[in-house]
Amino acid sequence: MQTLGNYLKLTTFGESHGKAYGGILSNFPAGITLDLEKVQQALNRRRPGQSPIVTQRNESDTVELLSGIFEGKTTGMPIGFIIRNENQRSKDYTHLENALRPSHSDYTLEEKFGHRDYRGGGRSSARETSNWVVAGEICRQLLPSVSITAYVSGVGTITLDKEWQQLDFSLREENPVRCPDPEKAQEMEELIRKVRKEGDTVGGVVSCVVENVPKSLGEPVFQKLHAQLGHAMLSINAVKGFSYGSGFLSAQMRGSEHNDIFNEDFTTRTNHSGGIQGGISNGMPITFQVAFKPVATLLRPQQSYTISGTPTTLEGKGRHDPCVVPRAVPVVEALAAFVLADMYLINQGRKIEL
Template sequence: MGNSFGKLFKITTFGESHGKALGVTIEGCPAGLPIDEEKIRLEMQRRKPGQSKITTQRKEEDEIEILSGVFEGKSTGTPIGIVIRNADQKSKDYSHISDKFRPSHADFTYFEKYGIRDYRGGGRSSARETAARVAAGAIAKQLLETKGISVQAFVTQVGNLKLEKAYQEMDLAEAENNIVRCPDPETAEKMIQLIDSVRLERDTIGGVISCVIKNTPVGLGEPVFDRLHAELGKAMLSINAVKGFEYGSGFEGVKMRGSQHNDAFVKEGDHIKTTTNHSGGIQGGISNGQDIYFNVAFKPVATIMQDQSSINEAGESVTVSGKGRHDPCVVPRAVPIVEAMAALVIADYLLLSKSNKL
């Protein structure tokens, strides 16, 4: 249970952090979609470990192997199978916690639920599972590109250090020109220094990723329980280490009055738009054609290179020592994960929208 996501554009992921491989099956991708494998590899490179001094030093090239569903460069309409083989497993890094529960990890809850757990990097609960999501999201992005829809995520906060500029004031493509993936070079450098200082202190720190989805058509989303923003929230909250999601004006909106917050409609040529966008491109759970934007909060990585008090499976007090290779801050590598999950949601609702009208 819980390994699949989506309704029409549906993915199922499999594999563990230190198993032989990770993988994903994608159902519902329309036949005839040109599949650019190089674009998939580019997304995998953005997420892969070991890419800079402020990420885990595990070395995984995360090469993809497409097993099915693509022929002569195009989707066939049958399930697309992708596998990503693990190459740099070091299970011995986790032997010291084989019967210990790491603070704020899924060790205890998995053990209580299943009566067994894979202690090698957390097994299925590891963020390494997201490699499969990024591969699937890369194909979803290619589907969205045919409709002119773009998905762009970027880092806007690390600890208390926050980017104050609105996304409209920046060239979001600049985010890929630095290792922290913040589109403002000056703020990016400060973020890098902060993460590196935390790393040298053998600790971790959290952050915020913002995402903007442009050119979505009006009408994506379903009433009541399947509202577009609800599905985006579920998608983001399913990512490891995520603790918060807000879209549009979010929590800042509570400070405003209705007269300030309401988005007035105007007509420009043949198109209806709003003069402001506090709604974040979604009203009544359905896209209104404006930019969809949201923020995703990530906690500090739970594994720290310091001793911590805990208990073992027998209920005895123990000390958990931090070992292995881990990110001091997850947000630089989580940017493509946020984009992937957003693209999967929009692709799914794009296909669903075709069944709502004659």
């Protein structure tokens, strides 16, 4: 049950301080020419150590593709891959063998499984998302005309108030925060630096826009496109909320202002629907928002208890992100690409050509 997807399947494994991460992408169509360098480039965008405001853990995050590709093209067979762990400073974690970190999964994993790899959070580490970036980039190449852009729209109380249409996405990668508004990006970066200096962390929001979406993605009732996206995004470590289109704001609106009136070509004048109606894409841009809590590992003392109930003081010694949203951007894009590809392939199954 550590599998994502309905028709297309991503099954993964890996622990923060184990030998390797890896995964199998099944049911990907045959005959697709893959640009494997782009897969590595996508991983590099998620990589630790890429800028001064992210964790300094030193991992090359090199993916090795093991199957399913022959002479540069997919064969329709499962695509297996691994990413070796390199810089496991497991000693940073020995003190955690017994102490339970607040707002981590330490306690719940201990209760549920009895036995766990406590080093660096084990299976709960966000390093798992590197598997998703590999799969997501491959999926992106299945839908080359679709444009998926995630960006940081909030860090702490600094929020980007502009509509996405007013933003210049080409500016996004020019700052380490991945916010396409240079001024806001500057403020956000400063906040992250300040917070880090204080040994603290801060939450944030990632927004995502998908342009040039095929119509008819998503299945009625229990496989609605936004519910699939929501499930995927809520699977990312530290995510606390998901909304699409008008989101939580819609709860305060009237139907007469919220309804998206059609143009003659069945585009809509407004897009409160966020590109999805009845769970199915209508061809308008898909928009959604993902809220991330502040990272739970602090570089300052926190009170806690050992498993046996002895009080203890805990202080993060590892190399951690003061704010996850800059590195979450490629993860959000990867999962969006995966979900869209999955829904695209399911939809193909419906087409009868007899």
